[in-house]
Amino acid sequence: MTQFPTNHPMGNDRQPIHDDNHALSIFDDITKCLTFFKSCGARQIDISDQSLQLINDWAKPIFLRSKKNKLQNKDLSDIQQRALSCTNCNLSANRKNVVFGEGSPHGRLMFIADTPNQEEDAFGQPFVGVEGDLFNRIIQSIRQTRNSVYLTHIIKCVTPNGHAPSADEIQACFQWLMLQIESIQPEYICTLGELASQIMIQSSDPIDRLRGRFYSFQGIQVLPTYHPALLLRHKEKKRDVWEDLKLLMKTMDI
Numbered sequence: 093m094t095q096f097p098t099n100h101p102m103g104n105d106r107q108p109i110h111d112d113n114h115a116l117s118i119f120d121d122i123t124k125c126l127t128f129f130k131s132c133g134a135r136q137i138d139i140s141d142q143s144l145q146l147i148n149d150w151a152k153p154i155f156l157r158s159k160k161n162k163l164q165n166k167d168l169s170d171i172q173q174r175a176l177s178c179t180n181c182n183l184s185a186n187r188k189n190v191v192f193g194e195g196s197p198h199g200r201l202m203f204i205a206d207t208p209n210q211e212e213d214a215f216g217q218p219f220v221g222v223e224g225d226l227f228n229r230i231i232q233s234i235r236q237t238r239n240s241v242y243l244t245h246i247i248k249c250v251t252p253n254g255h256a257p258s259a260d261e262i263q264a265c266f267q268w269l270m271l272q273i274e275s276i277q278p279e280y281i282c283t284l285g286e287l288a289s290q291i292m293i294q295s296s297d298p299i300d301r302l303r304g305r306f307y308s309f310q311g312i313q314v315l316p317t318y319h320p321a322l323l324l325r326h327k328e329k330k331r332d333v334w335e336d337l338k339l340l341m342k343t344m345d346i
């Protein structure tokens with residue numbers, strides 16, 4: 093069972109941390125309720141994609157406004173400098189490099205993957221080697237480059253033998269991700285892999301069930317899909333990822 097960070101904006105018990113987050117959680121809840129009614133076949137109220145998009149757009153100005161004041165001293169390179177020497181959890185002991193992330197500091201689209209692998213740890217860079225080649229082809233297929241989007245992980249340090257991070261490690265590292273999101277303010281997040289998707293959406297459902305539709309995180313639209321590493325082992329999943337990417341392109345209008 094995935095342990096969600098208590099510093100997640102919704103909190104583990106979905107209690108708001110402050111007023112703006114309370115408002116954002118209301119928009120989230122409205123969207124979830126309407127989506128549920130839609131899946132039940134409700135017909136008497138307008139639950140079109142346009143209406144759901146409108147609700148997301150209502151939330152967005154609050155997200156941007158709430159971040160404005162907090163952005164002082166939250167320059168991305170500043171955050172990166174601090175993260176590179178982070179020893180906030182046990183994973184600092186065995187890493188070679190903190191894999192902070194890279195790409196556009198103002199990207200509309202942010203990719204958040206599970207945990208760095210050994211190769212990424214060695215280079216201190218996300219998506220290198222064979223997985224990196226596949227990831228590059230994925231972003232090319234949606235007419236983007238590594239410089240037009242932002243790439244990062246839920247956890248910034250490699251885990252021993254690729255084991256899932258502990259609840260404490262997820263908790264400790266989530267602050268860096270929040271700072272990245274606050275600084276970059278992406279309009280869209282594409283989560284790559286089960287762990288990243290579960291944490292961002294706060295769901296324990298498997299990735300097969302989560303992928304293929306949008307969720308909301310603080311007014312940012314989140315689309316979960318499979319991690320490139322899984323595609324290398326299960327080529328038949330590439331078709332699903334392509335369907336997800338087509339949905340992303342259509343929604344982003346690219």
Ligand code: SF4
Nearest residue numbers: 178181184249264265
């Ligand atoms: S995993 Fe995150 S919190 Fe833990 S040491 Fe690395 S950067 Fe710090």
